[in-house]
Amino acid sequence: MSVPKDYRYTESHEWVRIEEDNVITIGITDYAQEKLGDIVSIDLPRVGDEVERGEPIGMIDSQKASSEVFAPISGVVLEINELLNDDPAVINTDPYEEGWLIRIEVEDLEQIDELLSADDYEELLGKLDDEEG
Amino acid sequence: MSGHEDVKKTFLYDEHVKAGGKMVPFAGFWMPVQFEGIAREHERVRTKVGLFDVSHMGEIVFRGPRAMAVVQRLTTNSVGTVAPGKAVYTPVCLPSGGIVDDMIFYKVSDTEWFVCVNASNKDKDYAWFVQQTAGECEVLDLSDRYSQVAVQGPNALELMGRLFGDDVKAMKPFTFVRKEYQGAEVIVATTGYTGEKGGEIYVPNAAVVSLWRELLAKGEDLGVGPIGLGARDSLRMEFKYCLYGNDIDETTTPMEANLAWTIKFDKGDFTARDVLVRQRDEGCARALVMFVVEGKGIPRHGYPVMVGDEVVGQVTSGTLSPTVGVPFGMAYVARPHDAVGSRILIDIKGMKKVEARVVQPPLVKR
Numbered sequence: 001m002s003v004p005k006d007y008r009y010t011e012s013h014e015w016v017r018i019e020e021d022n023v024i025t026i027g028i029t030d031y032a033q034e035k036l037g038d039i040v041s042i043d044l045p046r047v048g049d050e051v052e053r054g055e056p057i058g059m060i061d062s063q064k065a066s067s068e069v070f071a072p073i074s075g076v077v078l079e080i081n082e083l084l085n086d087d088p089a090v091i092n093t094d095p096y097e098e099g100w101l102i103r104i105e106v107e108d109l110e111q112i113d114e115l116l117s118a119d120d121y122e123e124l125l126g127k128l129d130d131e132e133g
Numbered sequence: 134m135s136g137h138e139d140v141k142k143t144f145l146y147d148e149h150v151k152a153g154g155k156m157v158p159f160a161g162f163w164m165p166v167q168f169e170g171i172a173r174e175h176e177r178v179r180t181k182v183g184l185f186d187v188s189h190m191g192e193i194v195f196r197g198p199r200a201m202a203v204v205q206r207l208t209t210n211s212v213g214t215v216a217p218g219k220a221v222y223t224p225v226c227l228p229s230g231g232i233v234d235d236m237i238f239y240k241v242s243d244t245e246w247f248v249c250v251n252a253s254n255k256d257k258d259y260a261w262f263v264q265q266t267a268g269e270c271e272v273l274d275l276s277d278r279y280s281q282v283a284v285q286g287p288n289a290l291e292l293m294g295r296l297f298g299d300d301v302k303a304m305k306p307f308t309f310v311r312k313e314y315q316g317a318e319v320i321v322a323t324t325g326y327t328g329e330k331g332g333e334i335y336v337p338n339a340a341v342v343s344l345w346r347e348l349l350a351k352g353e354d355l356g357v358g359p360i361g362l363g364a365r366d367s368l369r370m371e372f373k374y375c376l377y378g379n380d381i382d383e384t385t386t387p388m389e390a391n392l393a394w395t396i397k398f399d400k401g402d403f404t405a406r407d408v409l410v411r412q413r414d415e416g417c418a419r420a421l422v423m424f425v426v427e428g429k430g431i432p433r434h435g436y437p438v439m440v441g442d443e444v445v446g447q448v449t450s451g452t453l454s455p456t457v458g459v460p461f462g463m464a465y466v467a468r469p470h471d472a473v474g475s476r477i478l479i480d481i482k483g484m485k486k487v488e489a490r491v492v493q494p495p496l497v498k499r
Contacts, residue, residue: 037155037166037167037170037171037363038167038170038171038172040172040431040453041429041431041453043429043430043484043485056482056484059430059481059482059484061431061453063170063171063172063363063367063452063453063455064166064167064171064363064366064452065433066431066433066481068482068484
């Protein structure tokens with residue numbers, strides 16, 4: 001299970017990559033896409049929407065289940081990944097790069113400090129693995 | 134601490150792992166949820182032939198001179214009076230009309246029935262049968278002796294014929310024969326739960342691995358492949374076949390589930406007959422319908438069904454149809470919104486409401 005070191009994470013399996021000028025990119029982790037299986041459609045907020053940390057902002061549907069996406073940080077949506085409209089399965093094949101979901105302009109970058117580090121997130125995945133035997 | 138110490142393996146577990154099956158705990162067993170991908174497996178069954186390990190399901194036998202009266206009383210369908218060699222799908226009800234389980238009765242003779250029940254309900258069913266039988270006939274739980282393989286798809290009967298003889302290719306739906314396989318007695322039945330032609334093979338555990346391998350080898354030119362639980366679920370949904378625990382349970386009756394065709398009111402008295410007669414004559418307050426979503430959003434178990442601002446029901450099953458590419462599902466909907474053509478809304482996690490229309494099943498034509 002891949003967990004890039006320079007990303008930050010949430011307990012609900014989103015990742016955050018810090019770009020420049022208070023902009024972050026959000027996606028779902030390798031673990032999340034593996035759990036969902038073949039992703040068939042997505043539902044994301046629109047450019048200009050305000051999102052609030054911890055609130056659901058979209059839905060990712062696989063053939064067998066649907067999973068909400070939660071905003072890791074509050075802000076305003078700058079951009080969504082248009083590629084996913086035609087080919088949502090990119091999230092399965094490349095969750096950390098091509099399969100990104102949205103970019104957000106963050107009002108308070110300090111919220112990032114409350115997210116999990118890669119090491120924290122790997123520890124969380126280890127615990128989930130144990131629970132599953 | 135691991136939470137899955139008690140999860141059992143079917144005798145085909147190693148075959149699934151070798152074939153790249155993604156294993157998950159289901160009804161107390163490690164089962165493959167998918168191999169090459171749900172959509173591709175779904176298509177394989179609709180266009181060629183697929184193999185399902187359904188060894189987790191339970192097998193229970195009723196036997197004895199009084200068994201006929203017992204099975205007629207326990208079930209709603211006419212499982213007793215059909216000819217030997219016939220299989221009958223039936224609910225088994227509580228006196229309230231709620232469904233204990235849905236299952237297939239195979240009539241061996243006028244004094245013996247072989248019954249296939251849902252894995253998750255096996256112990257409950259057996260206890261209910263023993264209690265309701267009250268010693269009138271033998272009730273035997275043979276689940277630990279049998280494995281079960283479903284062979285489903287347009288090429289399924291051809292494949293089964295290659296192993297068990299040409300007579301199998303001409304078998305009518307919902308019949309069964311006994312055959313010998315590697316010295317073991319197996320039951321070859323033309324039953325299944327995908328909407329496709331095909332069958333199910335009940336085989337003693339010791340012979341199932343070679344049966345599985347031989348089906349894969351002899352069906353190579355027919356396009357055979359292993360199929361996981363994911364595709365099993367989307368296949369049965371397209372035909373509006375109920376999944377116990379999702380679409381039916383002890384709080385729903387066969388009349389509400391639109392299973393009236395499985396109720397034979399003229400067969401004499403049976404458990405819940407009075408309740409079901411009343412629902413037939415007065416109508417049910419709700420009915421299990423199939424609907425198609427007109428727009429984006431996949432319905433899932435538990436989502437509210439609305440008309441305007443009013444909640445009129447609940448989704449019981451839903452997915453994206455791999456065959457026709459539209460989101461669809463099954464839901465209990467209050468009258469009169471259950472009529473074919475009714476427009477309803479599906480509330481997707483409070484995030485949005487998508488429009489849907491009640492349709493006549495099945496979603497795909499055979």
